[in-house]
Amino acid sequence: MHDPWVFVAFLLPIGLLLPAVAVLMGILLGPRKPNAIKGTTYECGIETVGETWVQFRASYYIFALIFVVFDVEAVFLFPWAVAYQQMQLYMVLEGVLFLLILAAGLLYAWRKGALEWV
Amino acid sequence: MGDPFGLIGQWLMDLVTGWGMQPVAALTLLRFLGAAILATVLLLVCFLLIVAERKLLGRFQDRYGPNRVGPWGVFQTVADFVKLIGKEIVVPDGIDKPVYWLAPLLVVMSVVGIWAVVPFAPGFLGTDLNVGILYIVSVGAIGTLGIIMAGWSSNNKFALLGAFRAVAQLVSYEIPMVLTLLVPTMLAGSMGIAAIVEAQKDMWFITAAPLAALVFLISSVAENGRAPFDLMEGESEIVAGFNIEYGGLAFGMFYVGEFLHAFTVGVLFSTLFLGGWQGPGAEQFPLLGLVYFFAKAFVVWFITVWIRGSFPRVRIDQLLSLNWKFLTPLALLIVSLTAVVDKLAVEQGWSRILALLAANGALFVGTMAVLGAYGRSVRLREERLRATAGGLSTGIAR
Amino acid sequence: MTVLQIVFLVTGFVTLLAGVMVVASPKLVHAALWLIVSLAGVAVLFVLLNANFLAVVQVVVYIGAIAILIIFAVMLTRRVMADTGPTHNPSWWLALISALVLLGGLLALILQVPAFAQAGPTAQPAADSGLSDLGTALVDVNRFLLPFEVASVLLLAALIGAMAIARPADAAEEGGE
Amino acid sequence: MIPLSWYLILSALLFCVGAFGVLARRNAVGILMGIELMLNAVNLNLVAFWRYLTPGLIAGQVFTLIVFAVAASEASVGLALIISIYRRRSTVVVDEINLMKW
Numbered sequence: 098m099h100d101p102w103v104f105v106a107f108l109l110p111i112g113l114l115l116p117a118v119a120v121l122m123g124i125l126l127g128p129r130k131p132n133a134i135k136g137t138t139y140e141c142g143i144e145t146v147g148e149t150w151v152q153f154r155a156s157y158y159i160f161a162l163i164f165v166v167f168d169v170e171a172v173f174l175f176p177w178a179v180a181y182q183q184m185q186l187y188m189v190l191e192g193v194l195f196l197l198i199l200a201a202g203l204l205y206a207w208r209k210g211a212l213e214w215v
Numbered sequence: 216m217g218d219p220f221g222l223i224g225q226w227l228m229d230l231v232t233g234w235g236m237q238p239v240a241a242l243t244l245l246r247f248l249g250a251a252i253l254a255t256v257l258l259l260v261c262f263l264l265i266v267a268e269r270k271l272l273g274r275f276q277d278r279y280g281p282n283r284v285g286p287w288g289v290f291q292t293v294a295d296f297v298k299l300i301g302k303e304i305v306v307p308d309g310i311d312k313p314v315y316w317l318a319p320l321l322v323v324m325s326v327v328g329i330w331a332v333v334p335f336a337p338g339f340l341g342t343d344l345n346v347g348i349l350y351i352v353s354v355g356a357i358g359t360l361g362i363i364m365a366g367w368s369s370n371n372k373f374a375l376l377g378a379f380r381a382v383a384q385l386v387s388y389e390i391p392m393v394l395t396l397l398v399p400t401m402l403a404g405s406m407g408i409a410a411i412v413e414a415q416k417d418m419w420f421i422t423a424a425p426l427a428a429l430v431f432l433i434s435s436v437a438e439n440g441r442a443p444f445d446l447m448e449g450e451s452e453i454v455a456g457f458n459i460e461y462g463g464l465a466f467g468m469f470y471v472g473e474f475l476h477a478f479t480v481g482v483l484f485s486t487l488f489l490g491g492w493q494g495p496g497a498e499q500f501p502l503l504g505l506v507y508f509f510a511k512a513f514v515v516w517f518i519t520v521w522i523r524g525s526f527p528r529v530r531i532d533q534l535l536s537l538n539w540k541f542l543t544p545l546a547l548l549i550v551s552l553t554a555v556v557d558k559l560a561v562e563q564g565w566s567r568i569l570a571l572l573a574a575n576g577a578l579f580v581g582t583m584a585v586l587g588a589y590g591r592s593v594r595l596r597e598e599r600l601r602a603t604a605g606g607l608s609t610g611i612a613r
Numbered sequence: 614m615t616v617l618q619i620v621f622l623v624t625g626f627v628t629l630l631a632g633v634m635v636v637a638s639p640k641l642v643h644a645a646l647w648l649i650v651s652l653a654g655v656a657v658l659f660v661l662l663n664a665n666f667l668a669v670v671q672v673v674v675y676i677g678a679i680a681i682l683i684i685f686a687v688m689l690t691r692r693v694m695a696d697t698g699p700t701h702n703p704s705w706w707l708a709l710i711s712a713l714v715l716l717g718g719l720l721a722l723i724l725q726v727p728a729f730a731q732a733g734p735t736a737q738p739a740a741d742s743g744l745s746d747l748g749t750a751l752v753d754v755n756r757f758l759l760p761f762e763v764a765s766v767l768l769l770a771a772l773i774g775a776m777a778i779a780r781p782a783d784a785a786e787e788g789g790e
Numbered sequence: 791m792i793p794l795s796w797y798l799i800l801s802a803l804l805f806c807v808g809a810f811g812v813l814a815r816r817n818a819v820g821i822l823m824g825i826e827l828m829l830n831a832v833n834l835n836l837v838a839f840w841r842y843l844t845p846g847l848i849a850g851q852v853f854t855l856i857v858f859a860v861a862a863s864e865a866s867v868g869l870a871l872i873i874s875i876y877r878r879r880s881t882v883v884v885d886e887i888n889l890m891k892w
Contacts, residue, residue, distance in 0.1 A: 102660050103243060104342035105331050105350075107250035112327030115254055116320045116468045123464035128303045157379050158779055158873060160535065161685050162866050164386040165678040166772040167543070169862040171393040172670050173751070173764065173855065174550075175349055178400040180748025181554065188752040189558045191762070193551045198765040200547050202772040203539070211776050212539045214532035314646065345744060349669040356677025360649065363684055367642060375688070386681060406744065621792050625800045632804050632827050636811030641819060648823050651804075655830045658800075661792065662841040667854055671833075674858050679826065679865045686869040687819055690876040701814045708813030712806045719802040728843070729795050743848070750848045757852045764859040771863030779870035 159211050163203070170199045220339035220501055253341060254327050261471050262292040264478055268520055275524030296467070304463040307370060314368035319461065319468035321361030326476045328354040332408045333482055336492045336504035340409060347408035348396050351483065352389070355438065358472070359385045362457050365469075369460035377456030380446055380531065387538045388437040388444075391430050394546035398427040398553050399487045412491035421488040423557075423571040426578060427549050428488040430542055435480040436519055437538070439473065443526035446534055481516030482508075489515070545582060552578060621661055628654030639700050641687045649680045666744055797838035805831035818872045818882045822865065829861050 177192040206212055224245070231241040266281060266289050273280025281288035306315075332347040334340035344350050359382055366378020400406055402423060403414035411420075421428045437444040458469045485491060489511045492504030529537070552574050560570035631651035638644040652675045659668035702708065723729055750756045804827060811824025833854050840850020876882050 101342045101344045102665075104246050104250055105328070105344070107247045108254060108331045108341065109324060109328050109354075111250050111254045112324040113320050115258055115327075116323040116471070120316070120319065120464045120468060123300050123302070123467075124304055126300050127463060128301075130303065131306070155689065155779060155873060155877070157383050158682075158685050158689055158869070159776060160383050160387055160539075161682050162775050162779065162870065163539070163772065164390060165682050165862050165866050166768045167390045168386075168393065168678045169674055169768060169859055170765065171390065171397065172349070172673055173761070173859070174397055175400060175406060176666065176744055176748030177751060178397045178748070179404060179406055180745035180752075181401040181558075182404040183745060183749060184558070184752065186558050186562065187754075188749070189554050191752040191758060193554055195762060195765045196547055196551055198762070198769055199772075200544070202769045203543065203547075205773055206776060207540065209776065209780075211780060212535065214535050311642075314643075344665065346665045346669045349666070349673060353669045353672035353677060356673060359677065359681065363681065364646070367684075367688070379685075379688075382681060382685075386678075389677075404745070615791070618792055621796060625796070629800065629803055629807065632807040635823050635827060636807055636814065636820075641817060644820060644823055648826060651827065652830060655804075655834055658797070658834060659837055662797075662837050664837050664841065664851065664854075667833075667837060667851060670855070670858060674862060675826075675830075679862060682865055682869055683819065683823065683826075686872060689873055690819065690882045700816060700820070702816055705814040708810050711813060712810035715809055716802060716806040719805070720799065723795055723798045723802060729798055730793065743851075747848050747851055750852060751855075757849075760852065760856055764856055767863050768859060771867050775866045775870035778867070778874045 156214060159206075163206060163211075166202065167199065170195070220336060249341065250331075253330060257327055257330060257475060258323075258471065260478075261475050262296070263289070265292045265295075265470075265474050266290075268474060268477070271517070271520050272524050275521065299464050299467045302463040304465060307460050309370040310460065311368035311370070314364050315460075316465070318361045318365035318368065319458075319465050319472070321364065322358050322472040323468050323475075325354050325356075325358030325361065326472050326479055328357070329479055329483070333486060334409050334412050334491055335508055336501040337498060338501060339505070343407055343409045345405070345407045348400055348406045348411075348487075351408075352393055352396070355389070358476075359389075365461070366457035369457075371460050374457050374459045377459065381440065381457050384440065384444065384446060384531075384534060385438060387535060388434040388542075391538065391542040391546040392434040392438060394543070394550055395427040395431040395434070396487070397550050398424045401550075401554060401557065408486060408491075412486060412493060415490040415493050418568060419488060419490040419493070423568050424488070424549070424553060424575065425572075426545070426575045427553070428484070430546050430549065431488070432480075432484055432515075432519075434538075434542060435484065436522060437534075439476045439480055439519075441473070441477065441519070442523040443529050444534060445528055446531055477519055478512065478516050480519055481512040481514075484515045485511035545578075548578060549575075617661065621658070624654050624657045624661070628658070641700075642684065645680065645684050645687055648683070649676050652676055652680065666747065794838060794842040797834060797842075801831040801834040801838070804828075804834065816883050818875075818884050819869070821884065822868050822872070825868075826861065826865065829857060829864075833857050 174192060174195065177195075181189065181192075227245055228238075228241060231244060232238055236244070269291070270280040270288070281291035284290040284294045329351050331341040332344050332350055334343075362381050362385070363378050366374045366376075366381070369375070399411050399420050402420055403411040405411060405414070414420075440446075458466055461469065485508070490507075491511075492501075492508040494503065494507035497504035497507055553571065556570050556574040557567060559565075560567045628651050631647045631654060634647035635644050635651060638647055652671065656668045656671040656676075659665075659671055751761045752758055808824045808827030808829075808831060811827060812821050813824075815821045815824060836850050836854050836857070840847070840854075844850065872882055879886070
């Protein structure tokens with residue numbers, strides 16, 4: 098039962114390990130002469146002003162928010178899509194209804210101007 | 216010549232059990248070897264992919280591309296690799312060390328992990344998960360995580376800003392991608408990639424769902440973060456983006472991840488919509504299936520490179536508008552329409568493909584009409600603005 | 614000890630350790646990253662329980678979406694969070710005691726009920742049909758149609774509510790013409 | 791074979807760790823993370839019970855799916871509240887958000 102996952106359980110750590118070996122090789126073989134200038138934050142040679150933690154706009158959060166809701170919705174629909182061929186018409190329509198209820202949310206965001214990037 | 220992959224697997228199995236191993240242990244060992252070989256080959260193929268892409272881009276832009284190292288410059292990436300190894304890795308102060316070093320590895324892992332479920336030829340695939348499609352989405356989500364970790368740990372406000380932008384873009388375009396993935400799932404009645412390829416025996420899904428395929432391709436290219444959606448690497452706006460503080464091979468890993476992902480997009484598109492290894496004679500001769508598979512994948516990959524070489528970069532507001540105001544509603548419509556039309560077609564005994572094609576065509580015409588109307592309204596508004604502006608300036612002149 | 618048991622123990626340990634780091638880590642972003650490790654551990658446990666679909670959903674929804682949202686929120690509210698003040702209540706030991714009492718009660722309960730001592734699953738669930746059965750169950754009037762549609766309405770309400778709350782007041786006023 | 795009680799004990803431990811986080815953290819986002827841990831412990835319980843006691847019924851999986859939806863809603867609204875409070879009062883420490891106390 099867990100059989101198909103064995104390959105995944107091998108592939109993911111190997112996929113992590115191989116680049117790690119490459120990076121490690123770079124660290125070991127490359128020269129290493131750190132100094133204060135090299136350690137500074139890179140901004141094309143201009144001195145950094147202020148700290149890294151400048152405030153970011155909340156729009157980023159709004160988009161992440163819409164994404165989360167739609168992501169959950171899409172995931173809910175996958176079992177529906179798998180069972181699609183055995184379904185009667187009304188069941189299909191229920192899935193579509195599920196979609197359209199959330200489409201109303203997208204419409205709301207659109208009307209309210211939450212999708213504008215200004 | 217019947218089934219080389221099955222034969223090879225059987226032969227290896229016999230070989231290992233011949234050494235006195237338990238069958239279960241032998242199978243596990245073979246799986247481990249398979250995973251190791253797959254990952255290694257993928258990362259090595261990347262050397263060729265990068266040269267090929269650079270050559271292609273060069274030709275698109277009327278120049279030669281790399282042509283010095285080796286015949287036609289094929290060893291250019293090897294030279295770059297050696298150079299990157301020999302470079303000093305400059306690590307800025309104030310970084311968050313474990314997170315900083317983990318981030319590029321996660322990005323590569325997320326791309327390599329996708330290949331676990333890709334069927335190369337009949338009977339030749341890593342593993343057949345019954346939730347293959349969602350597995351691909353979930354592994355892709357880890358890449359997003361790697362990018363935000365890179366941006367956060369670098370202690371650089373431009374890296375952080377780049378990471379914010381990149382994540383906003385990646386998560387946004389994940390929605391139409393996931394929604395259009397529902398279409399092949401519906402048509403095949405399974406989330407397993409092998410079953411989806413199997414279901415395309417008679418017709419490729421692109422014939423039944425051309426619009427879904429198009430939306431999937433666009434959002435995949437955007438997920439990959441390349442031109443015209445390469446905002447996460449706006450050199451002139453945010454210095455470089457989330458990977459600014461990385462150097463040497465650590466930066467190289469982001470690069471590898473991106474180029475490998477580009478090819479993976481081709482592979483996924485050809486598997487989900489172009490029938491994967493399906494083709495005349497592929498059932499009898501699995502090797503032929505392998506050829507079909509890579510031929511299709513390379514064609515799609517070529518198209519993405521072509522897109523990259525042809526289109527200018529979009530602005531971030533255009534990027535997000537394209538996704539949320541165009542692709543996502545369109546994907547919602549496609550899924551609803553496909554579900555209803557396909558079910559009706561089966562129940563009424565219409566021809567499925569024709570009904571689906573007609574529905575897609577109607578949707579396409581409708582979308583074009585809406586876009587045309589929108590374009591006209593924008594042009595009108597601009598003309599009116601220009602007219603008033605012109606009036607103003609003449610007024611001042613007088 | 615079978616291989617499965619070892620996998621379970623290792624995963625459980627990692628999950629739990631990550632959980633402890635989530636509540637103990639002084640840096641909030643680290644806590645969020647540990648939360649992701651813990652969530653991934655739970656996904657592996659789902660795989661051990663033959664719930665393939667739930668395992669990938671766990672990764673897509675929790676790691677791919679909710680964790681990203683949490684990291685965004687941490688970064689957006691960062692300026693204050695960078696402060697050096699204590700990360701825990703002065704009366705954190707009270708919380709510890711309550712948590713331990715809760716744990717004791719739960720453990721006593723778990724060890725008492727004989728049905729919970731079951732050594733292994735009684736029946737194998739159907740391997741592949743489970744997924745399509747789940748899909749049908751979600752839209753069948755006699756089964757889970759109502760929870761399914763209510764979930765959609767709940768998500769809609771969350772979307773609209775969160776958007777109304779999170780947008781700056783001036784943006785909310787000028788929006789919608 | 792893994793005994794059912796192992797899953798239950800692990801989930802109880804995870805639940806209590808989350809509960810401790812909710813009670814002890816000063817930071818609102820930290821509290822929310824504790825809640826996510828607790829929800830995960832509940833999910834683990836639901837799936838374990840489904841697998842061991844009623845593998846024939848699909849209800850365990852459906853419940854877990856609904857918990858996912860609830861968790862997503864809760865996280866998005868909760869974090870939106872936190873961001874809104876932060877914008878107005880420049881704090882996310884729950885002890886200092888005490889306007890409603892009097």
